[in-house]
Amino acid sequence: MVGHRFEMKIRSVRFFVIPAAILVFVTAVIPLIVLATSVIDKADIFSVWTHSSVRRALVFSLWQALLSTAFTIFLGVIATWHLSRYQFFGRRTFIALVTVPFVLPTVAVGAAFIAVLPKALHHSTLAIVLAHIFFNISIVVRTVGPRWNSIDDQLIDSARTLGASPLQTWRHVIMPLGKNAIFSATALTFFMCFTSYGIITILGGPGLATVDIEIYRRAVQLGDLSGATVLAIAQMLLIAITFLLWSRSRSTELVLFRAQAISHRRLSLAPKCFLLALAAFFTVPLLALLAASMRTRDTWSLTGWKVFLGIQKQRGIDFNMWQAIQTSAKYALIASCIALPTGIAATYALSHRRSSHSRLSAFVILPLAISPVVIGLAILITYDFHPFDFRSSWLLIPVIHAAIALPFVMRSALPVVEGIPNDLRSAASTLGAGPWRRFLTVELPLLKPAISTGLAFSLAMSLGEFGATSFLTRRESRTIPIIIASLFGRAGDIPRTTGMAASLVLIVSTAMIVVTIDRKSHI
């Protein structure tokens, strides 16, 4: 009897995955099925590839993603090694500096690179690659860091006593131990760069369009939904392959290492210089953004800020910034309220059901494997008939933001949830705590780091989300990233300066939210 009741409790935990599953079904699975079955004109399956713009987009997506990934991994691996193994002045700040960009709004970072680069490079592959490095080094630090951080110093010492030179130690011990994590960081970085949309919207240009941009252009500007869908599905297949490789490895948890585990070894001069240069790479674009937001027509002026704050009217700029801030904040809060409990509950369920673990987690993490642009397009097509005409509902956007944040919430919660020893639960039970008391008094306090990281992720993801939102936004409820993109799409100095000011505000507020809420896991 007792055994039976215990079995029931364990089984009921499994149902915690249901809210997340519904979220993924509504925002990804159903729309994708509708997308794949309803709008494709069979002729387009082949003919869409004959458009030169499509071929160019495909080649450019691939080429810039390969280039960006190669540089990101190379620089990221060097930075990660030093961050995970050495103590130095300003280490905590440095970790925050390299890891926060991952959650920064893509369009705003694009604007920062416009601000820092000379005009000739504004719409160039170099600018795109640099912005991608800025974003994705964080992936390397977050995935490879914990792995290397856990290597015992003595293991490296033992390699040295066996005659391995520093280089041989790298090749035969350090790299093999970080291999899986580096592999998954590579796959995730490639995915992020290949489906880059916000960055390309700002830094791209003629001949510099990715597949996502081409999907948007076909669907929205050319009205070629069928062609856009063929592209979307082809891209999804390619990403699914990358994604499968990624999820095969378990070292994909987006956690950071603990400070107390690091060695007392001091950095030598060369790595110090490297880290200093990297710190400059992360700060200079933001400083340039600040400077650029205060320059109009080559003179110092606060026009951009005045227009941004609504103090000064400018012909052609018709948004209400306060309303945009309100909209963004409202969406971010709602998205977090959905993503956080759903994600943590699902993680809880998954950690109790190890046998079906990978299948279930692959399913819930599905939104990560699909580019937000494709989700936006699929939802646009799916929910436009009675009684499912959700497109007109403002709630749709935060729900999608929640789905996009869900995989990140889960990835950061999984190691924390799994880190709670089963014996601790048993100990609480033997002391008379029922399942709920046990959860509230023992597990919930231990889940705090997962909750704060998840909250930071979901707020930041929603504040910066651009891909899906750009399809579904309405004039009266535009978010800040949408407004930034539209400002940069306009000619003239003032819209641009205003865009710079808006970008800076968005970057600073996102970074502050993440650093404040998630302070513990950034140490």
Added chain:
Amino acid sequence: MSLIIDNISFSYGDRTILNRLSLEVPTGTTTAVVAPSGAGKSTLLRIIAGLFTPSSGSIILDGKNLSLVPTHLRSIGMVFQDNQLFPHLNVYDNVMFGLRMAKTEKMIAAERCRDLLNLVGLSEIAKQSVATLSGGESKRVALARSLAPSPKLLLLDEPLTGLDSELHDRLALDLQQILHATSTTALLVTHSIPEAEIISDSIHRLQTTVDIVPDGEKK
């Protein structure tokens, strides 16, 4: 291949861990340094291996001062307290590691590796993952691995700590025989006098931050 430790001192911050320590390990013998926990035994071994730099004094192996020689070129093997087997390599590849680093010819390396696995009685499980090994087996792999590149000197850091008493005694005897069979010059640090008596030819006592007191030759 004698080892001379000449007036070695080592401090960590304000704390003096070793103070003008001198000791000689004659060629082909096993010398034990016995000391309580925290007396700086492991530090001494790390200094000899070149993993720590002493604040003064020198380490002389075969008449050569090792002060400027990096760890990997010292030809000093070390068995770590908790073995430190490479988790990504199986038993065979762990033993092969040092031979690979030295770029030993494949046939010779493979033969040496097989011989050593036979010597420590693990040839049956050569292809097993090190994660599946018992405490005693791990220790034997660690020993075979450090002997494989034929080091001039072998350092043993509390090699039998954490093993149950029956296994401990058996392994102590095996260790003594293996070191003897391979005529290895070895320096053992331990807190256990009985262990030192079984394994080593001579015993020295190390007291906290004080010089080594010779305990006389073992019979």
